[in-house]
Amino acid sequence: MGSIKSFPFPFSLSKPPLPDPLNLPGNPNTYIQIIKFTEMAKQKIVVKVTMTSDKKTRKALKIAVSLCGVESASIVGSDKDQIAVTGEGIDSVELTTLLRKGVGYTELVSVGPVEEKKESKATVEIHPYQYYYDYYVPSYYVYGM
Template identity: 60%
Template sequence: MKQKVVIKVAMNGQKSRTKALKIAVGVSGVESAALKGQEKDEIEVTGEEIDVVALTFLLRKNVGNAEVVSVGAAEKKEQKKEEKKEEQKNEPTVHAWHSYPYEIGVTHYPIYHYPEYTDRPDSCPIM
């Protein structure tokens, strides 16, 4: 189940906002992160099985004071889009680049052609 988490973080400038977003995206399960709010002091994180406590702890440790504003299910619009994508993915695919011997498991060896020297029949063809 997709989650939507909003965390309010005390951020001073653009550098701390960038740092907070990098930390948020680095947590396992996070699919996207965005800045929200009038002062861009809230981070909205969406994903599956997000560890909210670990994310808040990392933000407090590296950026500043952080508190969880809300935790809930993601919007249904995103789920509808995913269902449409899954329906399109179920179409059969045809791979036309395989040749006959590879499909049945026969090993194919390359054929080498060596030129014949007719200028001197007594000379060695290797040298």
């Protein structure tokens, strides 16, 4: 008879190693930024924009709300020329750049944390009240039997 030839098994029986999260394909800075944005708290950004017409005002608000992480945007200021944007993980430079491209001159006024409104709870004392039920019993007359 002939000799038995052994062939090498082409597949590995062990599990493949898990990919290292820092060796992901592409730009590693994008992954680090995503991690940083998840750790951020709510912030409020105020931007001064030259809005000469209602059309530019609507366009500026539309641009501000289109950013990722924006929860609300409102027009503030005495001349109604500032936009206050609140949200989590908003890039203020990107917001300013997009507003400059889309609307016109834009100036970054302030970036800071959102001021939480503290509600003062008024204590109300509740005194138990006893309810007295007074039942009216109709009177029945019995006539002779």
